[in-house]
Amino acid sequence: MSLFIETICYQNGEFRNLELHQNRLNKTRFKCLGMDDEWNLASILPMPETDLAEKQKCRIVYGEDFESIEFLPYQIRPIHSVRLVEHNSIEYKYKSLDRSQFELLKDSVAEDEIIIVQKGQITDTSYSNLVFFDGENWVTPSRYLLNGTMRQALLREGKILEEEINPKDFNKFLSFKLINAMMNLEESPELDISIIC
Missing domain, CATH: 3.20.10.10 (D-amino Acid Aminotransferase, subunit A, domain 2)
Structure with a gap:
């Protein structure tokens, strides 16, 4: 089975652009997996047990069901070339x-x-x-x-x-x-x- 990811920014107690992520996730599940049940991420996602001001990467792996949800600290990679x-x-x-x-x-x-x-x-x-x-x-x-x-x-x-x-x-x-x-x-x-x- 194909697996997909959503990466959502969590900072200051909020998920950034959650509606856009939810729309993409539900569209992907429908178009790629034939799943027509729509997930409501706001009611599903847990809150991380970390400093609320620190930017966190919420990484969701999913297919027909959730495979994993994890929160990771995020640092911007330096790019020189x-x-x-x-x-x-x-x-x-x-x-x-x-x-x-x-x-x-x-x-x-x-x-x-x-x-x-x-x-x-x-x-x-x-x-x-x-x-x-x-x-x-x-x-x-x-x-x-x-x-x-x-x-x-x-x-x-x-x-x-x-x-x-x-x-x-x-x-x-x-x-x-x-x-x-x-x-x-x-x-x-x-x-x-x-x-x-």
Whole structure:
């Protein structure tokens, strides 16, 4: 049986973007597993026995039922170099526990992280969506592998714009950030566009 994951940020006594995570989880269970019962994460998830101010990663592994729920401290990984990697067949529409395709791509380069290019378009890194700063606006690629919950939230709030981005567009951007459930626009470190090779 296929297993899937949800990673939810828990901080200051709250689960971040819980509605978006719940929608994705229920959609995944329906589309991939044929399960039409909807889970209510707010009534299911336990509260961690940790300092409420410390950011925690709530990692849920599930299939037809819950496999595990764990809370782990979260630290943002430092990134100093990024490699563009062309891969037209990789798919990650649903947040699967099996991440071997990303691990293989990352193992093929010496840089800290990869940006996956599909059919000439920028998509995502191995674990996040992307936003690029043009001096005025933060822009996320319209082509993505996974429509992340933070990406959805930032678009909905009007904090980022969406447009097609390809590598030749990099000269119009000054910097970029990685965003995911654990890193919003303010928390994610701003990286110089020049570190992408």
